[in-house]
Amino acid sequence: MESPAMKKRVLLIDDEARVRTSLKMVLEPNYEILQAADAQEGLDTFRKEGPDLVLLDVVLPGTDGLAVLETLRSESRMTPVIMLTGTKSVKTAVDAMKLGAADYLSKPFDVEELRIVVDRALSSQALEREVKQLRAQVVQRYAFHNLIGKSQGMQEIYAKIEQVADSRTTVLITGESGTGKELVAKALHYNSGRRERPFIALNCAALPETLIESELFGHEKGSFTDATARRVGQFELANTGTLFLDEIGDLSAMTQAKLLRVLQEREFTRIGGVQSIKVDVRIVAATNRNLEDMVRKGQFREDLYYRINVISLFLPPLRERGEDIPLLAKHFLAKRVEEEKRPHIEFGKEALEVLTRYPWPGNVREMENIIEQAFIWSQNCPQITQEHLPTIMKSDSRSSSLRDDTLAGRMSLEKAVMEFEREIILDALKRTNYVQTHAANLLGISRRMLKYRMDTLGIGRPDSGNSQEPDPPVQE
Ligand SMILES: Nc1ncnc2c1ncn2[C@@H]1O[C@H](COP(=O)(O)OP(=O)(O)OP(=O)(O)O)[C@@H](O)[C@H]1O
Secondary structure, X not given: OOOOOOOOEEEEEOOOHHHHHHHHHHHOOOOEEEEEOXXXXXXXXXXXXXXXXXXXXXXXXXXXXXXXXXXXXXXXXXXXXEEEEOOOOHHHHHHHHHOOOOEEEEOOOOHHHHHXXXXXXXXXXXXXXXXXXXXXXXXXXXXXXXXOOOOHHXXXXXXXXXXXXXXXXXXXXXXXXXXXXXXXXXXXXXOOOOOOOOEEXXXXXXXXXXXXXXXXXXXXXXXXXXXXXXXXXXXXXXXXXXXXXXXXXXXXXXXXXXXXXXXXXXXXXXXXXXXXXXXXXXXXXXXXXXXXXXXXXXOOOHHHXXXXXXXXEEOOOHHHOOOHHHHHHHHHHHHHHXXXXXXXXXXXXXXXXXXXXXXXXXXXXXXXXXXXXXXXXXXXXXXXXXXXXXXXXXOHHHHHHHHHHHHOOOOXXXXXXXXXXXXXXXXXXXXXXXXXXXXXXXXXXXXXXXXXXXXHHOOOOXXXXXXXXXXXXXXX
């Protein structure tokens, strides 16, 4: 890391000593200045000193400044070059920008403009560096071996990821909510040749029907009432990378038709636009709905289904991969211990048994939340015990009586599931003092979904007399 006191270094390449002196005077308080009077000296200094920024005159004795610019850019794409041009050479300035100059300044310079242009070029360079570093970190984080699980089901997933990551084939990931579909989509991306390119995730269920098309394909200014400016859609943003379409079963018939066209032709038009835009995007889709069934019922286009279902990956629910449960629980606990720099803590034997027996309706996401709570409640304890786990996880007798009633035909499956859900939601609400946002976080669902489930199951707030306020309306 560079120390904040270290000055950035600026190389001035200009044959006129007078110009170099005035540039130096303006910049010296903030930067360390290196100087060169011709192209060769400039390139030598650049190679030897590795400055952070170059100010380069377009007219140099015997050499064209643009040729020097090309050499500089080919040797270091990260170092910004600002061109110094005569007042009349607008065309040269444009050519320079095309060749990758960060900016240009016309002589004679305005002192303030000079400072601004130099500062701006250096801060966008710093930003570019940061993005590169972050991308590299993300690549490491989502390398597929970071998916936790040793069960047969997960091993099959790993093998498939390895087989298909590096092709452009469309992949459909299915599985219940919270089983790790988005994580698998990322693993596909970060194990492919596209790993340095964008990974864009779009949840098709989270957007109202009216917005989804503009979100996907973008729109031209004025194409509808709210379209006050041109907007680039996710397809364009994901170009050369991967577009992850979550909850694809929630797309309307019209959007399904448009998506099919993009998948077939690899091109589309923005809403209100006429120009066809070609894209190279790898599509990974996911759903927790039964698409085959939706096709049978006419709710999902059959042709689109076959297009996206070229390769399918099914993520089994957590309850069907019991051996992954202790592994995942220890992983999430270790992660929290490290984040909070707390002393080592482990699960007691009985707590681990409770975790293993529990059916995990919210899958891995639910587990992450429950371990988070247990971690908080176990402050100062050397072990996580049953006491640190939610009551519902231990209410074996209640869940077995629901199961017995269902299997004996005394209760429908639907009713038993609702009863079970009702108890979990009530438990979460009690634990969070009825603060719905916190309860929703605990359950790993949105507040909107929690409110919807509470309404469906008839769960109200605890009776607090007349002071009870109505629930705030749920926004679309
Ligand atoms: N095998 C795994 N190893 C480690 N973490 C996991 C694993 N599976 C899921 N997770 C974690 O569980 C949480 C939920 O995963 P994810 O969002 O990928 O699920 P999903 O199936 O896409 O859910 P939904 O259908 O609700 O969108 C995330 O925080 C994810 O990091």
